[in-house]
Amino acid sequence: MAEQKEKKVEDIKKEAEAKKCPVSKSLYYIEAFLAGPMCGKCFPCEMGVYEAKIRLKNLTDGKGSEADIFAIKRIASDMLESSRCKRGKDTAAFILEWMGTDVFKEHVEGRCPDRECISLIEYRIIPEKCIICGDCQDACKYDAITGEKKKGYKSGYLPFEIRQKRCVKCGDCIKVCPTNAIILVDVKSKEPVGV
């Protein structure tokens, strides 16, 4: 098998664009950049990108603050100015482009408007809508849903709930729910939000 060619920054950008959330896009891009085309030949890029990764992780993990956004902005604009090659400068330009919206700020407040940053969301089952069919339990690969199916000969049942510690937020349960009883909730506000 021929060795895989090193990815180009434009290709990584395209892959990143598949995501909706600009913070996720940036993090995906930076991680792929660090693993691939980052040459490590100049300080602003090699050290800046590494720091940016830490800061972006903070944001997607819900631990972000205004300082993180400020730092990322600073890194990107200084990289644009002082990086040695086009790859570093392009990277900075992409990040700046993605930072152009208020979405980064919303992450600081604990909201991912595109519901992609999984640390910022929770899955919930609305008991009123749930018909206790058990499809979600069958679909869950992580055994994160507790509850017992309704059976004709039994009077009682256990309501279906999602154990947050086990849930990896893959979304498989949502896909199989016949009554749309599973919704996403912002971790911080605990308010239900639509899909």
Place this chain on the structure above:
Amino acid sequence: MANMIKLTIDSKEIQAPEGSNLIDAAETAGIHIPNLCYLKGMPGIGACRLCLVEIEGAKAPVIACNTKVKEGIVVNTKTDKITETRKFVIDLILSMHPLDCMTCTKAGVCNLQQYAYDFGLKESTFTRKKFGFSIDEGNPFIKRDPDYCILCGRCVRVCRHQGTNVLDFMGRGVGAKVITANDKPLQESSCTFCGSCVDACPVNALLEADRWRKGREWEYEKTKSVCLLCGNGCDISVSTKEGRVAKINSGGADGSVEKYICAYGRFGFDCIEAETRVTSPMKKVGNELKETTWEDAINIVAGKLKKAGASAGFVSTAGIMNEDALVLKQLASTIKSKNLDTTASLYSDADSLKNESVDIDSADLIILAGLNPSQWTRVLPALDAAVRRRVNSGAKLIVVNSGDTNISAVAALSIKGDEAKILSEIAQGVISKGAKVPKELVHALASVDPSDDAIKGAELFMAANNPLIFASPSLYDASANLSLIKGAAVAVPIESNAKGVVLMGIDGKGKSYKEMVNEGMSVLYVIGELPLNKRPKTDFLVVQNSHLTELAKQADVVLPSAAFLEASGTMVDYMGRLKCLCKAIEPAGQAMSHREILMAVAKAAGMDIKEPKDADIKKALKAKPKVSLKPFKKKEGLDVNPQEMIESINASVINGSRLLWLKESEKAVAV
């Protein structure tokens, strides 16, 4: 001289030589452009981006380390934009640096500390990063602590440039590490412990191993001196604290290919405080050496010398200073002895050492004739490093040797065989190519038929502007013949001041070193450490040395002399340059400099010798004969093994310091 270019830096009008970069140009005007990865004398790599400057009219900032001066450009080094970039980079570096300046040995000379101060950065605004690399401190010379490393790559480049090639990066970006092959400790790599990387490191990542709490830069007194341990005679800078040597660095100019010292020069200073040090005069009582007074010892020696007169002999190392040599010569004539010689006669005749001075930095073709310099065996290591650096900067190298040499690996042309014959063939090759050469040379070479290799050598020789030939003294005449056509030739001795002592007039007019040692003298006066362990046939043996060598133990009188950092004076190095040594520390115990002892002996023998002045030295140095045509022949009887000789004349240095560890571990690896 290179053309001077006019330009403006920070509204200062300055002139800089054509081809120089902006950092060097600014430095001449007293403007410092921050940098962490730039190394003078090597092309800039633009990694740290600290040296970004703005040129008026240019689209984007440029890196000063890699931008050549141009007529009329206007450079700004301190705009807001650039300052922000620099702050940003330093901020990032600080986020992965231990920040323990209060106990850091490098405090005061650390570039990172300086820039953090300049930009007012108390700590990093970025996330703290720690990698917890292990420290390499398995050897007594160099400690490597990767946690301090800022990845500037200076050590890697300096190591590669001089041809040692031990260090390299593992990984890239943050979390990369400077390693040896397979990340082994230094002593298991091919490291020679020259410490060039220590001099290059801007932070505390590479440091002399014994420096912890032994004083920091501002506590040291710095003294410029010269290392006298081998034929290279390298410039050194000695740092002392409270009368003790704390460290020795290379004293070569930044950017010169000669900014190098080997492990002997850098780490051998421990020997000054070795147990074998002689600190008071001693005389033989019965079968034992007993301490005595200076007066007693000097009177005994003077009396014996006077009595022996013409049958007394003086043998010295060629590692004594010019002043010592002049006094020694006068002392010999005081007691009417002509028998005065140095160990230089083991490997050279006197005339071959009287060369004009040369400059290796401007040489574009270097020929090594009969020399086998090597950093690994520490035979003329500085020459090896300098030649490799010149080659890496574009100069060509021709190696002419009858044996295998390590350095031929970087040579453009390596010819093996009878050196004198090859040199004559190269000269004939030059003639056959139609170059203008002195007539007598054409006649002398009429019957020589150059080989193909020699023709190649001749082509290289003709293409060069400044060919420089380094020859072993036995091949100097043959090499000098080539320099009649173009360039210069010098003989490279094994000992530091061989050229000096010969120019001062110790040129073996009486009995030679070999004759005195083998045939026996009635009184033999030995100065310095000789490649001699058994007492030669003599009725009375005086040894004047800083250490109690094997020979000194068998002496009748031992006179304690100052060690090489304990006396001032001058010497002439292998390139024929007069260098000054300054006393860095006081002599141990009652030790005195060679010339003080010799003058005291002369006084006791009834003759006042004045301490030589600079003018005396300069006068003596003028005795350099003009280069003239000599036969293309190798001089016989001058073959010594340079490595063995250097090790034996430095035995007390090696055995009395941590170099012994090096020798033993090298031996262990070899077995």
